[in-house]
Amino acid sequence: MPTIYDIDTGGKAPALEARDLSVFYGSKVAVKEISLTIPANRVVALIGPSGCGKSTLLRCLNRMNDLVSGARVEGEVAFRGKNLYDTDVDPVEVRRRIGMVFQKPNPFPKSIYENTAFGPRINGFRGDLDSLVEQSLRQAALWDEVHDRLSDSAYALSGGQQQRLCIARTLAVKPEIVLMDEPASALDPIATQRIEELIYELKKEYTIIIVTHNMQQAARISDYTAFLYMGELIEYGPTESIFTNPREERTEAYVTGRFG
Amino acid sequence: MSQPTGAAGSEVFDPAALAHKRTRNLAEHVIGLLLFLCAAASTLITVGIVLVLLRETISFFSSVSLIDFLTDPQWTPLFQEKHFGILPLAAGSFMVAAGAAVVAVPTGLLTALFLSEYASERLRAFLKPTLEILAGIPTVVYGYFALTFVTPVLRALFPSTEVYNAAAASIVVGIMIIPTISSLSEDALRAVPSSLREGAYGLGATKLEVSTRVVLPAALSGVIAAFILGISRAIGETMAVTIAAGQMPNLTLNPLESIETMTAYIVQASLGDTPHGSIGYQTLFAVGMTLFLITLAMNIVSQLILSRFREAYQ
Amino acid sequence: MGTAFMVLCGAATLVGVVALVVLLADLALDGAPRLSWSFLNSFASRFPERAGVKAALLGSVWILALTALIAFPVSVAAAIYLEEYAPQTWVTRLIRLNIANLAGVPSIVYGILGLALFVRTLGLDRSIISGALTLSLLIMPVIIIASQEAIRAVPSSIREAAYGLGATRWQVVRTQVLPMAMPGIMTGAILALSRAVGETAPLIMVGAVGFIAFAPTGVFDSFTVLPLQIYNWISRPQEEFHQLAAAGILVLLAVLLTMNAAAILLRNRYQSRR
Numbered sequence: 001m002p003t004i005y006d007i008d009t010g011g012k013a014p015a016l017e018a019r020d021l022s023v024f025y026g027s028k029v030a031v032k033e034i035s036l037t038i039p040a041n042r043v044v045a046l047i048g049p050s051g052c053g054k055s056t057l058l059r060c061l062n063r064m065n066d067l068v069s070g071a072r073v074e075g076e077v078a079f080r081g082k083n084l085y086d087t088d089v090d091p092v093e094v095r096r097r098i099g100m101v102f103q104k105p106n107p108f109p110k111s112i113y114e115n116t117a118f119g120p121r122i123n124g125f126r127g128d129l130d131s132l133v134e135q136s137l138r139q140a141a142l143w144d145e146v147h148d149r150l151s152d153s154a155y156a157l158s159g160g161q162q163q164r165l166c167i168a169r170t171l172a173v174k175p176e177i178v179l180m181d182e183p184a185s186a187l188d189p190i191a192t193q194r195i196e197e198l199i200y201e202l203k204k205e206y207t208i209i210i211v212t213h214n215m216q217q218a219a220r221i222s223d224y225t226a227f228l229y230m231g232e233l234i235e236y237g238p239t240e241s242i243f244t245n246p247r248e249e250r251t252e253a254y255v256t257g258r259f260g
Numbered sequence: 261m262s263q264p265t266g267a268a269g270s271e272v273f274d275p276a277a278l279a280h281k282r283t284r285n286l287a288e289h290v291i292g293l294l295l296f297l298c299a300a301a302s303t304l305i306t307v308g309i310v311l312v313l314l315r316e317t318i319s320f321f322s323s324v325s326l327i328d329f330l331t332d333p334q335w336t337p338l339f340q341e342k343h344f345g346i347l348p349l350a351a352g353s354f355m356v357a358a359g360a361a362v363v364a365v366p367t368g369l370l371t372a373l374f375l376s377e378y379a380s381e382r383l384r385a386f387l388k389p390t391l392e393i394l395a396g397i398p399t400v401v402y403g404y405f406a407l408t409f410v411t412p413v414l415r416a417l418f419p420s421t422e423v424y425n426a427a428a429a430s431i432v433v434g435i436m437i438i439p440t441i442s443s444l445s446e447d448a449l450r451a452v453p454s455s456l457r458e459g460a461y462g463l464g465a466t467k468l469e470v471s472t473r474v475v476l477p478a479a480l481s482g483v484i485a486a487f488i489l490g491i492s493r494a495i496g497e498t499m500a501v502t503i504a505a506g507q508m509p510n511l512t513l514n515p516l517e518s519i520e521t522m523t524a525y526i527v528q529a530s531l532g533d534t535p536h537g538s539i540g541y542q543t544l545f546a547v548g549m550t551l552f553l554i555t556l557a558m559n560i561v562s563q564l565i566l567s568r569f570r571e572a573y574q
Numbered sequence: 575m576g577t578a579f580m581v582l583c584g585a586a587t588l589v590g591v592v593a594l595v596v597l598l599a600d601l602a603l604d605g606a607p608r609l610s611w612s613f614l615n616s617f618a619s620r621f622p623e624r625a626g627v628k629a630a631l632l633g634s635v636w637i638l639a640l641t642a643l644i645a646f647p648v649s650v651a652a653a654i655y656l657e658e659y660a661p662q663t664w665v666t667r668l669i670r671l672n673i674a675n676l677a678g679v680p681s682i683v684y685g686i687l688g689l690a691l692f693v694r695t696l697g698l699d700r701s702i703i704s705g706a707l708t709l710s711l712l713i714m715p716v717i718i719i720a721s722q723e724a725i726r727a728v729p730s731s732i733r734e735a736a737y738g739l740g741a742t743r744w745q746v747v748r749t750q751v752l753p754m755a756m757p758g759i760m761t762g763a764i765l766a767l768s769r770a771v772g773e774t775a776p777l778i779m780v781g782a783v784g785f786i787a788f789a790p791t792g793v794f795d796s797f798t799v800l801p802l803q804i805y806n807w808i809s810r811p812q813e814e815f816h817q818l819a820a821a822g823i824l825v826l827l828a829v830l831l832t833m834n835a836a837a838i839l840l841r842n843r844y845q846s847r848r
Contacts, residue, residue, distance in 0.1 A: 067737060069662055082275035090280040096740030097278075106731035108750060119739040122749065166735070173739055284742065291744045292659055298651035299660070302673050302718060305711050309683060312690040370586030378580050379587075391590045396765075396830065398772025400801045401601070401823050404808050408816055409600045435593045442590070468576040489678065496680025498775035499801075503808055523682050523775070530685075530779050536694060548686040552679065559678035563671075 013080070015040040015177055015207035016061060016098075021075035023056050023065065030056045032231040033075065038177075038224075043199060043208045045222035045239065047215060049254070053231040054211045058179050061209065062098035063091040079177075096123060099175035103182045105162035107154035107169070112137075112146050115154045115165055119173035132172055139205075140168035141198050160191025164198065171206075178202065180210040184217065196221050215255055219243050227251045313552060316545030323539060329546070335509035335525070337543045338532065344543070346550055348509035352426065352519040353495050353551075356505060359430025359515055360437060360494040365487055367434075368441030372483070375442065376449040377471045388443070395439040403503030406432040411504065420516055424506030427515040432504065433494045441490040448482025448569065449475055485566040492558035496551065498523035522551045601827075605820030613821055617787040618803065622814035627822050629786040630803035633702070634771055634829065636790055637799055640706035641713065641770050646763055649714045653721030653759075658747050676715040684712040685779025693780050700781030703793040708776050713766040720762020724755040757841040764837035768830045774801040800826045 016038040023031040031053040038044050046054040059065045060073055063084060077084040084094050096119075107115050116133045125132065133150070137143040142164040146157070154165055163183060170178055180199075184192040199208055199221050212218050218225050219239060226236040227248075235242060235251040246252045321329070324344045332345025371391070375384050410428040415421045452475050460474040476483070506518030507528045520528070526544055534540035616626025652673075660666040688708030698704045728751050736746040752759075777799055785806065786798040798806075800822060807819035 062738070064734070064738065067734070079278075080273040080275070082273075082278055084278070088280065089278045090285070092284075092740050092742050093278045093281070095738055100734075100738035102731060102734060102738070104731060106729075106735045108732060108735065109754060118736070118749070122736075122739070122741050122745045169735075169739065288742050288744055292655075295651045295655035295659055298648045299655040299669055301648060302652055302676065302714060303669055305676060305687075305714070306672050308691055308711075309679065309687050312687050313683075316690070367586045367589045370583045371590060374580075374583035374587045378583055387587060387591070390594065391587075394590055394594055396768065396772075396834075397597070398774070398801050398826060398830075400772070400774045400805050400808070401597075401826070404804070404816075404819055404823060405597050405600060407808060408604065408820075409596070435590070435597075438590045438593075466576050468579050471579075492678060496682065498680065498682045499805065502775075503805065523680065526682050526686070527775060527778055530689070544686060545690075548683055552683050555678065555680055555683075556675065559675055563674060 012040050017078040019076040024072045026070050029231055034233045040207050041203055042223040043203050043221055044224045045218035046211045046226050047218050048228035052228040054228050055181055058181055058211050063094050066091050096173055097175050098177045099170035101166050101170055101180045101183045104186045105166055107162050107165050111151045112154050113150040116168050116172050136168040136172035139171050140164045142168055160187050177207045182211050313545050313549040316542045317549045320542035320546040333511050348511045349522045349525050351511055353521040355426050356430050356501050357491050357494040360434035361491050363434025364437045364441050368438050369445055371442040372445035372449055376446045391439045399499040402432040402436055402500040406504035422518045424518040425516050426505050426519045429501045429505035432500050433497050437490040437493050441486050444486035445483045448479040452478045481565050481569040485562040488558050488562040492555045496555050502527045522547050601820050601823050604817055605824045608817050608821035618785050622818055625818055627825055630798050630800045632789050633797040634799045636702050637706050638771055641709045642767055645710035645714050649717035650721050653718045657722055657725040673715045673718050681712055682775040685776030688780040700796050701794045702797045704780045705777050705782055708780050709770040713770050716766040717763050721759045724758025728754045760840050761837045764833055768833045774805055
């Protein structure tokens, strides 16, 4: 059985809880009976060698895995006490509350404004769309760079700006949790640093779960770290103890760069 | 910074907020159903074709025996003395298709080799669309070309050529299917992995040897599928053969004589007086069924070969 | 040896190009002298010097518009279903296989279907609507296949982004997939429609006639189309009618050229708007 640390959620209800979560692709097991508590307003990093199931786990948390044909999920993901895999739950509603930022910046082939406004529009937002767009772009630390060219194509932005636009786009839907799947892996070091600073700012208002293959990044930005290996959760706890005082040998081997 | 927007743990949460929204869900389902019906409609086309052909064909075979249909060497359903032998029509169709293959198979294959192995990107970008114009020209135009240009040339070369003859039709149908064969063959040739080419060059093979002994054999099944598909098009071709090859069911091997194909007969009969329910009307469907089954079989064989080929390389 | 083979391949390629040039030159020489405004603006006639393509041209426009109206929405919807909705089951595989096979069925067989189904069973008679429905069935598989390819070319990252923001399936399709796939879909549809405009055989089957001396006023009118008028003239033995056929072909090719140019323009406009 995987070792589970008790997570101090500071008296608050946890943002998300996975219980005995397993994911199968056909007969292949991608994630094995993982249980994990995600505290609110914290950054949780999922690390592990490629193919360890960290991205699959992340995509289960807002039911993006529903879109993969042949994927099957067992176990529970509790969001505010409600199991997201209950039959009466609409995955569309789940994704509106648990947003996602992807590995490669994937803005729509539309203007900066339209990209940001897309989520609110499809959600039937009634209100001041302009100010919501501005607010979201400010939160994503992009406003100052783009405020005078909102009608330009999103493709005119640099990679790092595109990724921050994708973050702004996600924030505009006002989610509670933001899932990030290696959001900086396609970016240069300076753009990466800006994303990391942004994540630090965002955790004041959001819970962030981030998949990263970069251990320094995990150590820099996360409060808690989960180490996955071959679909199993090997160790989970405060980032500092995972990196300085891991209990499991495999965790130590990985964080010190001996494999993976 | 703006006011807090993340709502983690702030207000009371009602799990029903995550439930399916009934109106939206209903709309989604209705749309999905409509889209499914449109996709299913395509299946109904096939069902329709088969049912329509079957119904009249069965009536046809209640008055004509299948043996006569397949073995009688004469086709004269619209005459006083009626014969219902499909052979002359089928032979006409196959003769035109064979002639078209003689024109289009070598031309199409060599064109494909030129485009995939020799032509520069710029030359290819010009030649490919130019050749594809040939496939976009209406078939009635090919009929005109065959009758007013190809036939006079043939008559000058071979004075025994009749005004309506299989050869002229074969030549224009061949030209018509060159793009089908060259384009699909080229796809097959280009799908051959470049590692195979490089391996052969590494062993000191010349370009000719690589093209004909490595690339072509590797792409052979794709190329054959292209041939079959092109020939199936030739068999189904209607207007050019109706105009140029004549309307004379004639069991012959001489391409300079007038003949009639299955497709041309269908046109001829539907232009003439064939009242609903008459045996003449039913012949349309019996011949149509024969044509449908032949082309369907060829298309399926071609697809089977092609899917094998794709498995090997993709 | 190697050079000789290359020359052989090049020469074979030229066969097609030369055939195209000869074909067009032959048509231009035969038909151009007969092209005139009165040729475009006159109805069919027993006297070659008075005959024109007005009824046929109008008939082609009617058929084109109606076929587009019927075939386009149904085909695009079918393609959306197959690419974005369909579960990977045997039903889906059957539908796909069926569409691929339908695209290879000779057009005259569609004519037989149209004759039995629309003209006789539904009692639509030898009308424009019978012709348009028949041609719609004929080109639907072509539009479906082209649309499927265009939809498949939309990167999946765009779909993920939209789903990740809480879009429903239809919202993803309507707001992202369709706009991005539309240039490809339009190009495929226009090419399929130009095939419909050039078709003769299925329309002969559903009873378009060669001699019409009035402009159609509704979808239940009898009609003729350019290719059929051309066929009618070719079938006459007199040389004068053959020249009319050539002139008619030039008009038909001009229509097709216009459609193809429209396809290219449309595609470019969509692409630059992104």
